[in-house]
Amino acid sequence: METGIPQGSPAVPILFVTYLSRIVEEVERECEGVRALSFADDISSWAEGKTEEDVACRWGDRNGVTFDHNKSKALLFSRKRKAPTVTIKTGGTEVTFNKEITGWLGVRLNSHLTLRDHQKLMLKKGIKVLARLKRLMGQMGLTAGNCCKVMTACMQSVAMYGSELWWKREGKQGMVGGAAELQKLIKLEARAVTGCFRTTNQAALANEAGLRPAVAQLNNRLGQFGA
Numbered sequence: 001m002e003t004g005i006p007q008g009s010p011a012v013p014i015l016f017v018t019y020l021s022r023i024v025e026e027v028e029r030e031c032e033g034v035r036a037l038s039f040a041d042d043i044s045s046w047a048e049g050k051t052e053e054d055v056a057c058r059w060g061d062r063n064g065v066t067f068d069h070n071k072s073k074a075l076l077f078s079r080k081r082k083a084p085t086v087t088i089k090t091g092g093t094e095v096t097f098n099k100e101i102t103g104w105l106g107v108r109l110n111s112h113l114t115l116r117d118h119q120k121l122m123l124k125k126g127i128k129v130l131a132r133l134k135r136l137m138g139q140m141g142l143t144a145g146n147c148c149k150v151m152t153a154c155m156q157s158v159a160m161y162g163s164e165l166w167w168k169r170e171g172k173q174g175m176v177g178g179a180a181e182l183q184k185l186i187k188l189e190a191r192a193v194t195g196c197f198r199t200t201n202q203a204a205l206a207n208e209a210g211l212r213p214a215v216a217q218l219n220n221r222l223g224q225f226g227a
Contacts, residue, residue, distance in 0.1 A: 023043070024037075024038050031045075031047075033047055033048060034046070034047050035047075044104065074095045074096065074097045075097065075102050075109065075111060076097060076111055077109075077111060077112075077113055078112075079112065101117045101118070106161060106162065107161075115162070115165055118162055118165075119162075119163070119166055119178050119181075122158060122160070122161050122162065122163075123159055123181055123182070123185065125158050126155050126156070126158045126159025127159075127185065129154055129155045129158050130151070130155050130185070130189060130192060133150060133151060133154060133155060134192045136150075137192070144194060144209065144210075145210070147192070148209055148210045148211065151192065151211075152211075155185075156186075156217070159182060160182065160217065160221060163178070163182075163218055163221055163222075164221050164222050164224075164225035166178060167179070167218040167221070167222055168222075169218075169219060170215060178218075179215050179218055180214075182214035182217075182218070183213065183214040183215075186211055186213070187205070189209070189211060190205045190206050190211050191205065193209040193210075193211070194209050
């Protein structure tokens with residue numbers, strides 16, 4: 001290929017849909033037990049097996065899959081706490097298992113798929129966004145209503161990114177403590193919007209700021225995700 005388009009061009013998703021829109025269906029049809037997911041120009045495929053070798057080595061050989069060993073990472077999803085013992089090689093080069101969390105489409109994944117690391121990271125990012133917005137709102141002199149809109153669009157979208165994966169509604173099995181930690185962040189957001197003191201009643205503060213409780217927002221995001 002001798003021609004191309006600039007990195008980040010708006011034509012990328014259009015060309016992707018035009019040329020590769022059916023590749024996911026073809027892979028799933030031809031390769032038994034394989035599932036694929038695409039977002040924009042990012043395609044991921046996964047397969048299940050009883051051992052690491054079945055998934056990473058034999059599956060690739062059986063289906064003629066080649067890997068770029070310079071960009072390859074190995075991550076084992078398992079309930080076992082023992083470190084994997086199998087050796088994975090691509091192009092004659094050994095690929096080590098990633099002991100830390102790894103990211104895909106902005107979601108941080110660990111070997112046990114608890115998503116706890118992801119939730120902590122998003123919460124930390126939300127706090128940073130909140131601090132920056134407080135300075136910006138003070139300089140711009142925005143009204144409380146506009147401050148709430150800015151906070152909701154910028155801070156909450158960051159802090160709750162991927163919450164649909166770990167939130168299972170109240171009383172159901174899922175990550176414990178996530179809603180409570182988000183609620184603390186919303187309280188800080190309410191104080192930033194209204195400019196009220198720390199001693200202000202929390203319910204009245206949230207009502208004045210026009211902010212819904214964390215549980216209500218998490219349930220709403222989960223409902224939209226499942227629709």
